[in-house]
Amino acid sequence: MSGTYLGLPSFPEAAHASTKDTQLRANLTHATHTIRTKRATAINELPDWPQLRTAGAAIKDHTLHHLDHYLQQLETAVTNAGGTVHWATDADEANRITTHIIQTTGETEVVKVKSMATQETGLNEALHTAGIHAYETDLAELIVQLAHDKPSHILVPAIHKNRTEIRDIFHHEMTHWGRPAPDHLTDNPTDLAEAARLHLREKFLRTKIAISGANFMIAETGTLVVVESEGNGRMCLTLPDTLISIVGIEKTIPTFQDLEVFLQTLPRSSTAERMNPYTTMWTGTTTHDGPKNFHLILLDNGRTDTLADTTGRQALRCIRCSACLNVCPVYERAGGHAYGSPYPGPIGAILTPQLRGTTTPLDASLPYASTLCGACYDVCPVAIDIPEILVHLRERVAEQGEGHRAERAAMRAATWLLDHPAALSAVERAASATRGLHPARLPLPGPAKAWSDARDLPEVAAEPFRAGWKKARGAGSAPRKDKDTPR
Ligand code: SF4
Numbered sequence: 291m292s293g294t295y296l297g298l299p300s301f302p303e304a305a306h307a308s309t310k311d312t313q314l315r316a317n318l319t320h321a322t323h324t325i326r327t328k329r330a331t332a333i334n335e336l337p338d339w340p341q342l343r344t345a346g347a348a349i350k351d352h353t354l355h356h357l358d359h360y361l362q363q364l365e366t367a368v369t370n371a372g373g374t375v376h377w378a379t380d381a382d383e384a385n386r387i388t389t390h391i392i393q394t395t396g397e398t399e400v401v402k403v404k405s406m407a408t409q410e411t412g413l414n415e416a417l418h419t420a421g422i423h424a425y426e427t428d429l430a431e432l433i434v435q436l437a438h439d440k441p442s443h444i445l446v447p448a449i450h451k452n453r454t455e456i457r458d459i460f461h462h463e464m465t466h467w468g469r470p471a472p473d474h475l476t477d478n479p480t481d482l483a484e485a486a487r488l489h490l491r492e493k494f495l496r497t498k499i500a501i502s503g504a505n506f507m508i509a510e511t512g513t514l515v516v517v518e519s520e521g522n523g524r525m526c527l528t529l530p531d532t533l534i535s536i537v538g539i540e541k542t543i544p545t546f547q548d549l550e551v552f553l554q555t556l557p558r559s560s561t562a563e564r565m566n567p568y569t570t571m572w573t574g575t576t577t578h579d580g581p582k583n584f585h586l587i588l589l590d591n592g593r594t595d596t597l598a599d600t601t602g603r604q605a606l607r608c609i610r611c612s613a614c615l616n617v618c619p620v621y622e623r624a625g626g627h628a629y630g631s632p633y634p635g636p637i638g639a640i641l642t643p644q645l646r647g648t649t650t651p652l653d654a655s656l657p658y659a660s661t662l663c664g665a666c667y668d669v670c671p672v673a674i675d676i677p678e679i680l681v682h683l684r685e686r687v688a689e690q691g692e693g694h695r696a697e698r699a700a701m702r703a704a705t706w707l708l709d710h711p712a713a714l715s716a717v718e719r720a721a722s723a724t725r726g727l728h729p730a731r732l733p734l735p736g737p738a739k740a741w742s743d744a745r746d747l748p749e750v751a752a753e754p755f756r757a758g759w760k761k762a763r764g765a766g767s768a769p770r771k772d773k774d775t776p777r
Pocket of ligand 1: 608611613
């Protein structure tokens with residue numbers, strides 16, 4: 291098992307280690323640059339891309355504004371179509387419901403198609419504890435699972451692995467999970483895909499329960515939609531007897547027609563395809579076709595708290611395309627694991643601290659995992675103003691104080707000084723008078739030493755600004771009546 295995300299180090303600590311991994315950086319640079327170039331070409335083909343972007347944001351905002359209504363409509367539609375809807379307040383509840391459904395069937399194995407929500411809840415670990423084996427079937431998720439690793443990218447969870455590493459993982463690990471890799475497996479992509487196909491095929495044909503996520507849930511019809519490239523998702527969604535879909539409540543959209551926007555923006559933004567190879571939709575259950583039992587678990591897990599924040603709620607528009615990761619200079623260097631959650635990169639830096647709160651050093655550090663360059667906002671197909679939310683969350687972290695006491699003390703001192711002009715003037719005069727004695731650098735203690743060692747102190751002017759200003763304006767100008775100025 292790869293383990294949960296609990297107890298991981300803060301972003302700076304994790305990034306400090308990952309940025310030294312030259313293989314990781316080479317893999318990431320190659321992959322992100324390739325995807326971002328292709329994406330730009332795919333987007334430029336559409337003259338109405340700005341309008342699609344605005345429409346996508348508007349649909350999501352409208353849905354989020356009326357989420358209570360649309361969720362009830364969705365529940366009714368799914369139920370009328372033969373499905374069963376469950377509501378999970380948090381990760382534990384979602385995992386409990388899922389485990390219970392599986393246990394009532396007597397099965398001990400499940401196949402999974404990529405579901406970020408189940409990574410968020412730690413479902414595989416919970417199932418393992420209950421004696422149930424979960425097999426990932428998305429190719430990249432399979433690689434991550436076989437490697438006892440964690441995903442490092444939303445769309446390409448194994449982006450940090452190259453072909454040779456993947457060949458070695460298949461070679462050593464497949465045999466412990468089922469059908470072994472063929473002898474003399476090469477690192478040719480076709481051979482690797484064939485090895486995965488053979489390994490997974492026996493699981494698809496044997497396993498009676500599947501667990502999925504969904505890209506969209508349509509409230510008016512109760513239809514769920516999964517968008518993918520490999521076809522493994524379709525195998526999961528159609529072959530087993532029982533299908534359990536665990537989906538965040540923000541994936542709801544009102545009508546079938548709303549899909550027309552997202553089915554144009556999502557493939558182009560994610561894989562740079564005009565249309566993704568497999569779009570699977572299902573509505574409840576159908577006699578003689580597909581799973582006989584369908585359970586939909588609607589996951590909150592911090593989403594309604596996020597919705598209550600008028601600035602932060604934009605993050606719930608996200609359609610998980612991963613375009614923001616592929617253009618982020620911080621993600622490219624630090625890699626996905628440093629973000630300590632299933633949501634890496636810029637979207638992770640704004641979503642995770644809202645879903646989990648900012649009480650741990652890791653979650654409190656995430657809003658700072660950005661240069662605020664704004665490249666993420668430029669590419670986002672639903673126009674999430676990620677830099678705005680980052681600054682908003684930094685304010686929240688600074689207000690809560692823990693871990694930033696020195697910064698808060700410095701800000702309090704600066705506030706007092708700027709609020710007392712006489713004191714400020716005295717400090718300026720003293721600084722000018724002693725300028726010859728100032729060191730070139732001011733070595734700070736502790737972790738701040740690395741920062742201060744790399745920076746020269748700015749040179750203090752021979753004459754304070756206000757004294758020079760007074761001279762320039764002439765001796766006759768009247769002094770300002772500040773509250774610290776004698777009347
Ligand atoms: S924040 Fe925007 S760009 Fe990033 S994954 Fe979500 S939809 Fe895509």
